[in-house]
Amino acid sequence: MSIPVTNVAEPNTVRLVPSGRLKPPALSALVSTHGDLSDLAELESATNERLIAETSGMPELRREDLIFSRPYRTFINASFAHTRPGGNRFNSEHRGAWYCAFEIDTSLAEVAFHLTRELTNIGRYENQTDYTELFAGFIGPFHDLRRAKGQSCLDPNPAVGYPAGQTLAGTIIAQGGNGLLYPSVRHAKGTCLVAFHPHLVQDVRQGAVWRLIWAGSPKPSMTQL
Numbered sequence: 149m150s151i152p153v154t155n156v157a158e159p160n161t162v163r164l165v166p167s168g169r170l171k172p173p174a175l176s177a178l179v180s181t182h183g184d185l186s187d188l189a190e191l192e193s194a195t196n197e198r199l200i201a202e203t204s205g206m207p208e209l210r211r212e213d214l215i216f217s218r219p220y221r222t223f224i225n226a227s228f229a230h231t232r233p234g235g236n237r238f239n240s241e242h243r244g245a246w247y248c249a250f251e252i253d254t255s256l257a258e259v260a261f262h263l264t265r266e267l268t269n270i271g272r273y274e275n276q277t278d279y280t281e282l283f284a285g286f287i288g289p290f291h292d293l294r295r296a297k298g299q300s301c302l303d304p305n306p307a308v309g310y311p312a313g314q315t316l317a318g319t320i321i322a323q324g325g326n327g328l329l330y331p332s333v334r335h336a337k338g339t340c341l342v343a344f345h346p347h348l349v350q351d352v353r354q355g356a357v358w359r360l361i362w363a364g365s366p367k368p369s370m371t372q373l
Contacts, residue, residue, distance in 0.1 A: 154292040154329060159285040159351070161248040161341055164255045165223060167278040167357055198222065198229040208243040213346060220352035223282060228346055237301065237310055238317040238328060238342045245317070245327070246343040248284060254338030255281075256358065256370055261334045264366050273362040278373070281355030286341060286348060291320055293330040294339065304333050317344065 197206070209228055215221040228244040239245040249255040259279060267273050293299060301316050303309035320328070321344050332338030343349055360368040 151291045151293065151296070153289045156286050156288060156290050156329065156341070158250065158287075158341070160283050161250060161286060162252050162255050162355065163227075163246065163248040163282045163284065164259045164279040164358065165282055167280045197231075198226045206242070208240075215346050215349075218352075220282065220354075223352065224346050224349045235310060235314055237306075237313040237333075238344075240314050240318075246284070246346070246349050248282075248341050248343075249332065249335075250339040250341070251335075252281065252358075254332045254335040254340060256360075257335035257338065258332065258340070260360060260368055260370070263360070264362070264368070267362060268366065273364055273366050275360075275362040275368075277360050279358045279360065281358070283351075283353045283355055284349050285351040286343065287350070288326050288348065290327050290329050290341065291325055293328055296330075302330065302333055309333070317342075320344065 206229065214225045214228070218224070224246065227246045231239065231241045231244045233241055235241045236245070236247070238247075247258070249258065256279075263275065263277060264273075267275055293302065296302065299312075301309055301313035303312070317328070326345065326348055327341065327343040330340050330342070332340050357373045359371045359373055361371075362368045
């Protein structure tokens with residue numbers, strides 16, 4: 149399939165991450181000495197996929213591909229090291245990617261969809277989660293699906309769209325491509341970007357916090373704090 153390539157110069161894409169990830173480790177309150185904290189850190193490193201990737205790499209993610217001297221590097225690396233079972237639209241469960249959007253409303257719609265899906269699985273729409281904006285800049289050529297019609301990788305059903313998207317992403321990565329621009333499947337007229345390599349994520353900055361509340365309904369309220 150021939151996909152056009154667009155040169156991107158976008159300084160303010162937005163990604164939402166749960167605000168709990170920006171807080172000190174919960175276990176830190178349980179320790180009284182630096183030595184105890186070091187012991188906990190060593191225990192965490194045995195199971196934390198980001199730390200494993202940064203130390204020795206992973207089967208589909210080389211250590212040298214990660215970032216080690218840039219603000220918010222842990223968030224960049226974590227997006228590639230931590231994955232969902234079965235993966236996402238353009239990444240397998242063996243290698244993650246950096247997903248973001250051109251508009252905050254698009255990012256909100258995307259995260260709301262995924263968490264609503266999890267709440268549907270447990271049959272209970274009762275939840276409150278705070279998300280923090282992470283802005284990032286991108287410069288360079290990206291394959292562009294925004295004018296694509298009828299592509300199976302953009303199917304709203306994850307059972308259809310995800311396998312097709314992961315196959316496409318694998319092909320682009322093998323050809324040395326940077327990532328994809330694509331129309332949001334969850335927000336009409338929204339634009340998303342997925343970057344396949346950590347070094348592409350530039351100038352990460354923290355923005356506002358949003359609170360999403362599910363109160364018995366699959367449609368959450370969304371409030372900027």
